[in-house]
Amino acid sequence: MEIKAPRGTRDILGEEVALWQYLEEVVRRNAHLFGYEEIRTPVFEHTELFARGVGEETDIVQKEMYTFTDKGGRSITLRPEGTAPVVRAYLEHGFFVRDPRVRWYYLGPMFRYERPQAGRMRQFHQFGFEALGFQDPACDAEIILLAWTIYRELGLSDLSLELNSIGCPLCKPHYVRRLREYLESRKDVLCENCKRRLVENPLRVLDCKNETCQAVFREASFPSIQDFLCTECRRHEERLFSLLTRLGIPFVVNPRLVRGLDYYTRTVFEVKVHTLGAQDAIGGGGRYDGLARVLGGPEVPGVGFAAGMERIVLLLERSGFPRKDAFRVYLAPQDEEGEKDLLALSQVLHEAGIPFCLDFASKNLRYHLKRAQKMGVRFVVIAGEEERKNEGFSLKDLASGEQMLLSREELLGRLRKEREAC
């Protein structure tokens, strides 16, 4: 086979589809219950949206974007994340004057050019929520509660919620300055990567998993962002903590959690799972009060969350997602007349909302029964010479083996009842 799906992409088919549909259904239902409405933004945007919205300094913009020039000479990028497009849509449609407070959710493919590995694809899927126009920390709590509710309904356990505040334009620079000074003084022991990041983006140094760097972070005099928060940021954070505690959502404060996107202010959080290997983050988000401004709009507070669906599906597969065979009826004609009768019957079944699968008359009954069984179908409707003589259909229950000759009405009644019981 010469043509394969491009690297980092894959087909979702067979039994896995049911899992995705289930996940999507849980997301949609819970979002709806929390008052979030769906928004569908384009899969590609002007490159500038992400360059500005996500941040020039981020890995996403510097090395992970699928960018190309279209035939009109525009620089276009396949969306690497969902927040910037959502905020763009908010601004473009003038929500800030018309209806400044919105709660939206989205669901769909994202694209990042990276080396694939477990739980990381070039085309991957996220669902996410964005609440725009709310500056109250209760909104941060609501978003986290919604995410947490979904994880719980999916039956995912052993999750940890890490929380931090990275301040605002008032207090963050003080911390960054202090952090840079401190790291500067310990530069000799930092890894090469951190030395580089120290200049470009000191906050990202905190992400380093290198053991010697970690040792530096653990030093008693190492500055913590928590000690640099301004009064407003501190109040916001404390309020969020108390709300989460009230909601019974366990969390740990990780003063070194900074997250990859430039636009965050105050609250940042990440949901991790310990059983996924290196790609252990299954969701994350935070507050981005400055983003709308960066995109040329007015000051609009916002808070959001996004989760990786591939990673969740991996967990669901492992947890033995309950598979039940869908109710379906197999139609097995014995000759061309039977084929005609069953094709006509399929119209009636369709109207009654009973799923069916019609096979054709070129095969013998043995074949049909084998096939129905392999498909996991329990009921087989047979139409042939015998059935025509009695003006009805035979219904065979593959589970019990029993078979009976029924009129069309009796058959429909029986199938309706069986579907209810299913």
Add this chain to the structure above:
RNA sequence: GUGAGCGUAGCUCAACUGGUCAGAGCACUGGACUGUGGAUCCAGGUGUUGGGGGUUCAAGUCCCCUCGCUCACCCCA
């Protein structure tokens, strides 16, 4: 982008140090079985051994390149 491991049938895997090596099981298709499933038996596609080049009398096996997969780094979802 960096590093490591691995590529044989749709799937799971064999083939000792280069020498009947192109195989087994599952799955698939047809038949034994013309209208009664799970079983059995028989027959059969199961394939450019990922691709290309090289060494050799001889390459699935050794060497080089390339592509892909997997894992890790990086970073994130």
